[in-house]
Amino acid sequence: MSMNRLAESTSPYLQQHADNPVHWQLWDDEALELARQQDKPILLSIGYSACHWCHVMAHESFEDEETAALMNELFINIKVDREERPDLDKIYLSAHQLLTQRPGGWPLTVFLMPGDQVPFFAGTYFPRESRYGMPPFKDVLASIANAYREQRHDIEGQNRAFMEAMSSLNPQTPVTDTNLEAAPLESARQQLARSFDETHGGFGQAPKFPLPTSLQRILRHWAATRISGRDDPRALYVADYSLTRMALGGFNDQLDGGFYRYSVDDQWMIPHFEKMLYDNGPLLTLYTDLWQATGKALFQETAIKTADWVIREMQSPEGGYYSTLDADSEGEEGLFYLWSPEEVKGLLERDEYQHLAAYYGLDREANFEGRWHLHNFTSIAELNQRLDSSSDQAHGLLSSAREKLFKARGDRIRPGRDEKILTAWNALMIKGMARAGRVLNKPEYTASADRALGFIRSSLWHEGRLLATHKDGKSALPAYLDDYAFLIDALLELLQTRWNRSDLDFALELTEVLLTHFQDGECGGFYFTADDHEALIHRPKPLGDDAIPSGNGIAAHALNRLGHLLGEPRYLETAEGTLKAAWDHLSQVPHAHCALLEALEEQLHPPEIIIIRGSGADLEQWSVRAAQQLAPRRLALSIPTPETDLPTLLDKDHQGDITGAYICSGTTCEPTISDFEQFDQRLSESKCTPPTEQERAFTGSAGSFKRHRE
Structure with a gap:
């Protein structure tokens, strides 16, 4: 069996295509130089191992000798795993949007100029024969090659306009006089409320995605209204009903736990059957939070089944979490x-x-x-x-x-399992496991998170920089914004579950790399790639959420918390500058920027930071009390008495062997509390307690809440 260059890769997706008759190339200098030398346009195909329609196009076209011969004759063919190269994926998805004026998806099929890799035509899945209103793939190939030969001048003119449009995607000018205020928070709530599906839960119509970042925004809004005394039970209903229907529907694996990618119908009945780590991490966090908010057994059970599935099916013996389970088995979806x-x-x-x-x-x-x-x-x-x-x-x-x-x-x-270990996706799951371990009193989940973090530190942290992916004993590819931002956020969550000084130090190392290599010092915010990354046609600065939260939003949120925790003005100023750089986007479409809204909320209402010092059973008692309520704006660290030489706030007013806590909001700190009853009373004043039975029975227009609690 002949093999193309994809056999050199450790990516399971690329290896799936290693025996195609297509002369697939890797995205590297060798392939790009080959395109320049032969003056052939590049056919760039981007997908991932669990993608059903990627498999369909592969079987129909890439395994077909006649189609492959045409591809080999007319193009330099490059295959990319979007999960390993999200930088390329973001660039060429944006290109698809600009060129076609509609969203893209996978498989993503883009044709590039050989000299500078600027795209001039884009699509997604193309069938072998004409159907779905689309031309046969072979006709597309012939037309593109002919246009490249006969209309080169027109294409080059189009490309100049295209590059101007791409450059406008990032904020262009420094923002210094923007006044950050709360209007986008309320606008997002209203927009999400309008798109809420009253009948089936979730947002919008099929295909329906879980959108955990949007649901987290709704839940944080509800928690904020309880603190302020303006309780909004409707917001809790939106989150509760949506997550109830997801948990009970075919969107959730009713036997094994774990959520699929999305629902093809409004009812959350029939999913696309792939299971993605990056969906299940945030959903684990969300179900844990919603159980804490409502006390409903369904949410606790769903969180436990999700976490147990991850540990059983998705955690490697070395500790890292695998990426995906395929939609197909034995060649059939589901x-x-x-x-x-x-x-x-x-x-x-x-x-x-x-x-x-x-x-x-x-x-x-x-x-x-x-x-x-x-x-x-x-x-x-x-x-x-x-x-x-x-x-x-x-x-x-x-x-x-x-x-x-x-x-x-x-x-x-x-189904096949993609066993590459991605830093960013692992960080999302570490956060979910840490939260579930703390809130659900499941030390095995905390241990799972610790094992995954240990794997990242031993295998994906090299010479002071993160690597993005690991497979078959090899770690590779410089890490992206999401890798750093999500991991810092996960470390802050894990530190709240159990104290480890080395994790704080690691978070600070990651933060310094983030500020040094990713920050836009002139206009604010963070680029997706580092300043020493491979030069590409565009350096994205992603602000909006997609399937995962915005790296800029998570970075701003984590920096704000670290800044208050350590009294570090640089972190606070950078978080504020990120929000100002994104302000036009936040103002225009706030519901598409929920991760940034989380950062905005804590910019306007600084987090409540609780530092508990003590030892033994007393420290445990105080720690459990600090984690008892859903308090999204709270950051609580329990530090054993023997710890010394701690930075600033962490060592403030330490009273030796006496268990005590000090609570700060912004730059204001309260006197140290050394009496547990007083501590309990102080935390009760937040009003962020579970709703009463009467409040739980709140009825929205979709029908009785009580019915769905069963």
């Missing part, structure tokens, strides 16, 4: 997760089957290509009425039935 009623009947007792079939829709018509995907169709109360069972009986029968199906499913051929 096959691993689908059932037939006959198969399920053969595995369950009669009562188990009756309850499971009614609850998950096996007694209805097939919901996915002649098969059944488990999705909640009824409440426990309705199930009890229909089958004359009690709630305890129904829960028990459903639990035992799920266990049997889970065991049987384990004998099937599993």
